[in-house]
Amino acid sequence: MSILGETRGFIYKVAILLVLLSFLVPGAQLDAESKEQVNAITEWQMLWEQPGEEMTIEQVSALGDQGWFPVKAGGEYPVVPEDVKTAWIKFQLPELTQIRPAMEFNRLLASSLIIYIDNKIVYDLQREYPYDFNEFFIPLFTSESYKDVYIKLIRDNHRIGIQAEIVIGESDELTRRFVKEDLVDVILGASLIFISFFMLVSVLFFNRSFVPGWNSLFLVMLSIGFMILTYSSFMDKLFPEYGNVLYYIFDVASSILIPSIFFFFEKVFGKGPFGVVRYFRNFQFFFTVLYLCLIIGSIKSEKLAKLYDIIGVGGFGFSVIVGNIILIGSLIVYCKKGNKEAIILATGFSIFALVGVGEVSWYFLSNKMHMMFFWKISLLFFLASLIIILVRKVMQNYEKAIMYSKQIEIFNNELQRSEKIETISHLAASIAHEVRNPLQVTRGFLQLLGQKTSGERDKSYTTLAINELDRASEIITDFLTFAKPDLGDMRELNLTNELQQIVAILEPLATMEGGTLKISFQENLYIDGNSSKFKQALINIIKNSIEAFKDDQGVVEITAFSETNEDMIEIKIKDNGEGIDETDLKKLGEPYYSKKTKGTGLGLMVTYRIIEAMKGSIQFSSVKGQGTECCIRIPKIKKTDNS
Numbered sequence: 044m045s046i047l048g049e050t051r052g053f054i055y056k057v058a059i060l061l062v063l064l065s066f067l068v069p070g071a072q073l074d075a076e077s078k079e080q081v082n083a084i085t086e087w088q089m090l091w092e093q094p095g096e097e098m099t100i101e102q103v104s105a106l107g108d109q110g111w112f113p114v115k116a117g118g119e120y121p122v123v124p125e126d127v128k129t130a131w132i133k134f135q136l137p138e139l140t141q142i143r144p145a146m147e148f149n150r151l152l153a154s155s156l157i158i159y160i161d162n163k164i165v166y167d168l169q170r171e172y173p174y175d176f177n178e179f180f181i182p183l184f185t186s187e188s189y190k191d192v193y194i195k196l197i198r199d200n201h202r203i204g205i206q207a208e209i210v211i212g213e214s215d216e217l218t219r220r221f222v223k224e225d226l227v228d229v230i231l232g233a234s235l236i237f238i239s240f241f242m243l244v245s246v247l248f249f250n251r252s253f254v255p256g257w258n259s260l261f262l263v264m265l266s267i268g269f270m271i272l273t274y275s276s277f278m279d280k281l282f283p284e285y286g287n288v289l290y291y292i293f294d295v296a297s298s299i300l301i302p303s304i305f306f307f308f309e310k311v312f313g314k315g316p317f318g319v320v321r322y323f324r325n326f327q328f329f330f331t332v333l334y335l336c337l338i339i340g341s342i343k344s345e346k347l348a349k350l351y352d353i354i355g356v357g358g359f360g361f362s363v364i365v366g367n368i369i370l371i372g373s374l375i376v377y378c379k380k381g382n383k384e385a386i387i388l389a390t391g392f393s394i395f396a397l398v399g400v401g402e403v404s405w406y407f408l409s410n411k412m413h414m415m416f417f418w419k420i421s422l423l424f425f426l427a428s429l430i431i432i433l434v435r436k437v438m439q440n441y442e443k444a445i446m447y448s449k450q451i452e453i454f455n456n457e458l459q460r461s462e463k464i465e466t467i468s469h470l471a472a473s474i475a476h477e478v479r480n481p482l483q484v485t486r487g488f489l490q491l492l493g494q495k496t497s498g499e500r501d502k503s504y505t506t507l508a509i510n511e512l513d514r515a516s517e518i519i520t521d522f523l524t525f526a527k528p529d530l531g532d533m534r535e536l537n538l539t540n541e542l543q544q545i546v547a548i549l550e551p552l553a554t555m556e557g558g559t560l561k562i563s564f565q566e567n568l569y570i571d572g573n574s575s576k577f578k579q580a581l582i583n584i585i586k587n588s589i590e591a592f593k594d595d596q597g598v599v600e601i602t603a604f605s606e607t608n609e610d611m612i613e614i615k616i617k618d619n620g621e622g623i624d625e626t627d628l629k630k631l632g633e634p635y636y637s638k639k640t641k642g643t644g645l646g647l648m649v650t651y652r653i654i655e656a657m658k659g660s661i662q663f664s665s666v667k668g669q670g671t672e673c674c675i676r677i678p679k680i681k682k683t684d685n686s
Contacts, residue, residue: 084209085116087134091127100159100193103131116208123203130203132194136160136211139188143214146192147180147221150206154199161190168283172290173199178225178276179283180217225277231419232272235426239265256310260433262303267426269296271419291338298334301362302327308370311384311432315373323369330358367396384432391428395421456629478519486512535680536577538568538603538612545581546601553589558597560585565604568612570677572657580653583646584616584673591620591671605679612679617672623665631663 088111092098111133114121123130130153136146154175158166166181175198196203210217242261246254272278273293279286305324314321337354340347370392377385398421486509493505546560553560570577588599598619605612623631631647654661659677 082137082211083116084134084137084211087114087132087205087209088112089114089121089204090131090133091124092129092131094126094128098131100162100195103133103193103195104162104191114204116205120204120206123198123201127203128198130196130198132196132205134192134209136183136187136190136192139183139185139211141185141211141213144183144185145180145212145214145217146183147210147212147217148205149178149208149210151177151179151194151196152198152202152204152206153177153196155197157195159193159195160187162193170199170286172287174279174286174290175200175202176276177279178221180214180221182214183211222277225275228271228275228419229277231423232268232270232275235264235268236272239268256307256433256436259303259307259310260429262299263307263429264426266296266300266303267422269293270300271422274419291342294338295335297359298331301366302331304370305366307429308373308388311388311436312373312377312382315369316376319369320373323366327362327366330362334358384435387428387431387435391425395425397421482512482516482519486516533571533573536570536572536574538570538614539564539566541574541577542581542601542603542614545578545585548578549582549585549589552586553597553599556589556592556597557594558589558592558599560599560601562601564602568603568605569680570612570657571680572677576653577657580650581614581616581675583650584675587647588616588618588620588671588673591618591622593621610679611676614675614677615672616675617670619670622667622669623663623671624667628663628665 090103090106090111112121114132152175154173155169156166156177157164157168158181160183166179168177239261242257242264246257246261269292273289273296278289282289302324305320305327309315309320309324312320334351334354337347337351341351374385374389374392378389395418398417402417489505489509489512493502493509496502496505542562542564546562550560585599585601589597591597596619600615600617602615602617603612651661654675654677657677659675662674662676663671664674665671
């Protein structure tokens with residue numbers, strides 16, 4: 044390249060750097076500068092160089108009008124002869140009145156090109172990779188007004204020529220426009236790359252279960268970011284000398300994208316129907332390794348470069364087609380099952396697929412002249428669906444962790460309760476019998492003394508002492524039952540009869556407290572247990588409900604039922620009393636816990652022990668001010684023939 048051309052290249056790069064800095068200038072100044080005069084060249088002449096000819100600039104400029112044909116910007120694009128690989132374009136510069144004039148080309152299609160002004164090279168771009176879309180501008184000098192411009196275009200595929208008008212204007216203004224046109228691609232691609240590396244660093248602080256899915260999303264986002272950034276013409280504008288590197292980076296990113304998507308899919312949905320997702324992911328992994336090896340080898344070997352072109356295009360096309368079929372088929376299967384993650388991914392993938400198919404169709408309908416852009420936007424929808432799915436998975440794992448922690452808390456509470464019960468059981472069993480006998484003897488002597496006492500005051504004292512001894516005896520009885528809940532005579536119990544007897548016993552107490560008992564039950568319910576102990580357990584619970592009445596409209600609802608396919612009977616005792624705080628609810632059944640003035644907490648402890656001895660379970664739920672519900676589950680038995 045000539046010294047003039049090198050000078051122009053230096054000015055070109057300095058101008059772009061200045062424009063990037065100019066975005067810090069206040070908007071009013073930019074608006075004022077944007078009003079600079081801009082001219083457009085909308086017509087030029089074109090010449091096909093016949094196969095076998097290698098025309099020089101001197102030969103082309105000496106042709107005059109011979110062989111040239113007119114072309115208009117926006118008009119019908121000339122059909123390129125199949126055997127033609129080189130074309131020439133000629134036009135004349137207008138009068139350059141700008142302070143720093145420049146010429147901007149948009150959508151110049153050629154793999155390689157050389158621009159001549161006054162038969163001197165001012166721009167030379169030679170590519171060794173298949174990329175033909177060019178957008179660039181060239182600084183001009185006022186002395187070049189009315190000079191002829193010749194452009195030699197060399198194609199590597201089917202496209203060659205200029206699609207858009209050629210713009211002549213002030214260098215600063217054209218540079219600003221030039222940079223702004225593709226700045227969105229740069230920001231978008233660079234942002235995805237930055238976010239992906241941030242994700243990579245954040246993995247260090249994650250739970251191991253999140254790492255595979257997070258890493259796969261990192262690879263997807265990183266590859267999409269590099270694809271958008273390297274596909275943008277901005278990088279080719281600013282760094283044309285690194286075009287070959289950018290081309291290979293795009294290929295590497297695109298080859299990593301598909302296995303990353305399948306790896307993510309497998310971590311979220313599993314190995315897919317018949318394991319097809321995992322099989323294809325493994326195949327894609329080995330293909331990607333082979334593809335990367337061919338990319339590296341093609342840099343030094345022409346044979347590997349040709350093999351890379353064949354396998355690259357064919358293999359990548361095969362991966363895209365087969366991969367899409369597998370993804371779509373798997374998503375249909377999971378969507379039919381109502382999988383929400385599959386529905387989200389199907390939505391994002393559908394947007395990307397529809398936009399991609401639309402742009403490809405547009406590309407072929409426009410005789411391969413459409414410059415695909417919207418696929419980048421649609422990729423963001425697809426990427427957003429992946430992020431939403433991963434966030435949902437993280438939230439689900441968090442909810443599971445909360446659930447597990449609650450279960451552990453319940454288990455710890457049960458364990459502590461069991462330890463306390465075990466301790467008290469041993470204590471009660473060791474002293475209850477020894478204490479009851481002296482109490483009975485003392486009670487007997489107090490009765491004899493009471494019969495011989497004549498004073499009313501002394502008799503009242505004796506009666507009070509006997510009553511307190513009876514209460515102590517009841518507590519000891521509860522201790523014995525708690526320590527060893529021997530159900531004794533176990534037999535088949537008709538639950539209907541047992542509940543009716545319990546209601547008959549407690550109904551007068553409920554009436555005295557200003558409330559009622561309501562009972563509803565399913566017929567033919569039978570359990571295995573001791574009638575006396577079972578009544579004692581339910582009476583303890585129902586009495587607590589009656590004593591919790593807060594007005595004259597207290598109600599205790601007692602229901603008993605069993606589902607057809609269930610082996611358990613549920614007995615629910617629900618009241619509309621004052622309710623229990625959540626803190627107190629957790630303490631129910633603990634030793635010595637009671638809200639009553641003279642309560643010991645043993646009654647409910649005995650109830651727990653009796654139900655547990657019958658292989659059942661008790662669960663309380665309550666809302667303060669609205670009432671309490673007790674749910675008892677006991678194994679159901681079938682009625683025997685001799686019952």
